[in-house]
Amino acid sequence: MTTLFVSDLHLEADRQDIGAQFVEFLRTDASEADSLYILGDLFESWVGDDDPNAHYFTIKRALRKLVDSGVPVYFMHGNRDFMIGKDFANETGIEILKDPQKVSLYGENALLSHGDALCTDDVQYQRIRKMTRDPKWQAAMRAKPLKERLRIAADARRQSLERTLNLDMNIMDVNEDAVKQVIEEHGVDILLHGHTHRPNVHTVDLGHRRAKRIVLGDWYTQGSVVRWNMRGPKLETMPRN
Helix, strand or coil: CCEEEECCCCECCCCHHHHHHHHHHHHCCHHHCCEEEECCCCECCCCCCCCCCHHHHHHHHHHHHHHHCCCCEEEECCCCCCCCCHHHHHHHCCEEECCCEEEEECCEEEEEECCHHHCCCCHHHHHHHHHHCCHHHHHHHHCCCHHHHHHHHHHHHHHHHHHHHCCCHHHHCCCHHHHHHHHHHHCCCEEEECCCCCCEEEEEECCCCEEEEEECCCCCCCEEEEEEECCEEEEEEECCC
16 A cells, blocks of 8 residues: 655646646545645645635545545645634544654654745745744634635735745755754654655765655646655656646
């Protein structure tokens, strides 16, 4: 059997092709897996579990069907969908994980993360991340009317895009010292994350030993998945038909 990992799908109504590929992935590959882990940014934005978006309903129904078939689905918040809460979890049957999360798979210890907390060189983003993860901030946001939350989210996305275009790409990548620290702190051999949209497998030299960092890709032009079984983890792409 195999455990599957995905991240950074950035699902939205304007990109039906991504949603269709993901639903098919849930129906086929994921239905035969031990479990599925979604490591953040499943959605392009999420302003609250009360959003009646029809595209979201399609995704939620597909997740519920997979869980009801007996395949556990675990979800970790990303920087775009950190407002996903208990209602979403109850509707879909998924289990929400903390970031980072240590797991044991097929005899190996691994640490799962969305990855944005490791981008410590981007000081401005880390300040924003700390604010938006504050339960008080989130409660205040949820108290606003849905229409206002959608407007705020649209403004935030536009500002994020403008900032990204003018920012050094290296600043938005993970910091190597932060990577080494979190691997050592949790005593794992493998760190698996997304967020940076730079799929690759890296060797991390810790001095006294070596570890591995696996980065999932986004789903903008094709699917990205890590398939992990007794032979170990393997990063793969999935062409879009």
